[in-house]
Structure formats: C-alpha cells, structure tokens
Amino acid sequence: MSDPLCFTIAGCTLELRPEGGLEVPPPPAAFSAFRDATDGERMTLHLAAGEPPQPKGECLFASLPVWSLHRAGNGMLFEMLAHHPPRRRSLFVARRRGLRRLWFQGADRDPFAGPALELLFVLHLAEHGGLLLHGCGFARGGRGLLFLGESGAGKSTIARLLAQEGAGEIVSDDRVILRRDGRGGFLLYGTPWHGEARFAARGGVPLAAAFLLRHGREHRKIPLSRPAAVSGLLQCSFAPLWDRGAMAETLRRFDELAGRVPFFALEFLPDRGVLELLAEAPRR
Structure with a gap:
C-alpha cells in the first residue's frame, strides 16, 4: 500500500x-x-x-x-x-x-x-472565500501581477517573456488561486496545474494589479471599469456553476476584487516591448 x-x-x-x-x-x-x-x-x-x-x-x-x-x-x-x-x-x-x-x-x-x-x-x-482562475501569476518585490486569459490568450507567452527578464518568479502560467489576506486585500498563489511553459511555484504574495490579456497590434494598457473586470473574471474562472448560492457568493467576491485591485486590458505583441509597459506602477 x-x-x-x-x-x-x-x-x-x-x-x-x-x-x-x-x-x-x-x-x-x-x-x-x-x-x-x-x-x-x-x-x-x-x-x-x-x-x-x-x-x-x-x-x-x-x-x-x-x-x-x-x-x-x-x-x-x-x-x-x-x-x-x-x-x-x-x-x-x-x-x-x-x-x-x-x-x-x-x-x-x-x-x-x-x-x-x-x-x-x-x-x-x-x-472558503477563494478563486481558481485561468491565469499567469508573476511575483516580484513582494507584489503579484495576474494575467487573465482563456486558452490561446497568451498566458504562456507572457510567462516566458517575464521569465527571460529574470527579476521575479512565475508562480503559474495557466492556473492561479486568489485568497483574501485578512486585511482587505488578496493573495496570489501558484498551482501545480501548469500550461505550455510549465511554470509552477507556491506563491502567496499580495496582488497589486490584474490584466485581461488580448492580442493586439501594439502594446497598450487600458483601464477597465469594475463591471468589465467582473465580466473578465467570470470568463476566466473555474466557478461552481451548478450551485446558485455558491455562484452568488463567487460573483460578490469578483466584485470585491474588482473594487480592491486595479484591472486593465493588456493588448500586446509577443515581444519584450510589453515588459516596459508592465514596469510602470499600476494605477486606475
């Protein structure tokens, strides 16, 4: 046995x-x-x-x-x-x-x-108040960045570009978990369920900003409204769709997260130019 x-x-x-x-x-x-x-x-x-x-x-x-x-x-x-x-x-x-x-x-x-x-x-x-999401998670300097996207959105591409920079840790390139930190914020965790780039680490850093990935013709960071952020979270979540009560609580959690953390649409090309955009301090 x-x-x-x-x-x-x-x-x-x-x-x-x-x-x-x-x-x-x-x-x-x-x-x-x-x-x-x-x-x-x-x-x-x-x-x-x-x-x-x-x-x-x-x-x-x-x-x-x-x-x-x-x-x-x-x-x-x-x-x-x-x-x-x-x-x-x-x-x-x-x-x-x-x-x-x-x-x-x-x-x-x-x-x-x-x-x-x-x-x-x-x-x-x-x-227990957490969320499992389709996303790439990046930890650097005690803060976390979340890149949300369904299959083909560019999560593994972003992960590889960030890894080449060598200044932080990719906690996952496909599935991440968010949990409340007890102080009004959220912690970003990695999982063992990785994507094509095969990044998997424990994580557990405060989430500083979130980005909804989009393929674009240039590198652009576009602030998202709270409803648009909630919609993006729903699209990229592993949610208990079979349970009406649990879904209502999940949507409340999405709204709380969207009110606490800056959310952006990130349009990008698969090159290192997007890293300069991400180096800017996130603000709404």
Whole structure:
C-alpha cells in the first residue's frame, strides 16, 4: 500500500490516502514545490478502486466529454473520463465538508490525471472565500501581477517573456488561486496545474494589479471599469456553476476584487516591448 501523500496549495493541505492496497504512481514534477503539510486548512481525499456505493441521481451539470456532476446520496458525484475507459473515475464529495473519495474504475489509477483534484479545489475554495482562475501569476518585490486569459490568450507567452527578464518568479502560467489576506486585500498563489511553459511555484504574495490579456497590434494598457473586470473574471474562472448560492457568493467576491485591485486590458505583441509597459506602477 502506498503511504499518504501531502501537498499544500494556496494554504490548504491536501492529503491523498490510498485504501485497499492501492498503489499510487509518483506525482508529476510540478507537484514537487507543493510537497509538504502545514497547519491550517486540510482536506483528505481517499483513493479506492471500484464503483462508488452511492446511487447516481440527477445530473446537475455537465462539461462533456470530460466530466459530469450528479446528485448522489448525501453528497455529489463527479463522473470523469467516461469516454476513455482506462482512465474512468468518480469523485464523491459528501455535503458539509464530509467524506471525499476518488474511485478508479479503469486500469489507470493515477489521481493526478484528469480533473479530480482541480474540481476538489473549486469546491473547497467556494466554501472558503477563494478563486481558481485561468491565469499567469508573476511575483516580484513582494507584489503579484495576474494575467487573465482563456486558452490561446497568451498566458504562456507572457510567462516566458517575464521569465527571460529574470527579476521575479512565475508562480503559474495557466492556473492561479486568489485568497483574501485578512486585511482587505488578496493573495496570489501558484498551482501545480501548469500550461505550455510549465511554470509552477507556491506563491502567496499580495496582488497589486490584474490584466485581461488580448492580442493586439501594439502594446497598450487600458483601464477597465469594475463591471468589465467582473465580466473578465467570470470568463476566466473555474466557478461552481451548478450551485446558485455558491455562484452568488463567487460573483460578490469578483466584485470585491474588482473594487480592491486595479484591472486593465493588456493588448500586446509577443515581444519584450510589453515588459516596459508592465514596469510602470499600476494605477486606475
């Protein structure tokens, strides 16, 4: 039987606990920066082979072909990768911070493959005031910059350009987490779920400014209104769309963030000229 594995991401320790002699493969290299346990928030994810005993009920949401969400007993059940039988798996999460178990139905029993861990964090962050976003995060001099964008917007390009400058740390080039800092601001964290440029670091720096990435014909930084910033956040978020109450709270969090941090549209070309624009102190 594999020993439990612990990873701390955005201040929350996730413990993976295999059951029934299940062997867990080594984690991907990107998880190495997160490999430890800390005091504070904690989640335990049990890992088992077989079918979940909870009966699958009404479908609440679907992001096919990758996953679908269903009612199941006293909780919810995410069915994942059904279109790829060797990797088929189901994540059961009981209501009110209860049991979490990932069931493997296929021969591939790698918990790091597929969306299970990210979905688990979406649920956790919705309950604990955080946000998981499509974004590149950059930390320098004790302050963080966030570059939001969907696939193809240029997150990995910005990450590579900033890395070439060598004056800071890329905490992620694809998925970042924001959490309140307890003083009215937000902290920017990296995650192990990287993009093409493969940057992954812990982060945890105060967020100074956010940029919505756009391809352009020149380098331009355009201040965004609060509603436009909220719209950009929604477009680039991993939000609990299946839960009306959680979505209402998520939108309030977006509005709070847009009121606290300067937001800009960043139109840019894929060259180092954009770095001069970013060197200017952000102001509304």
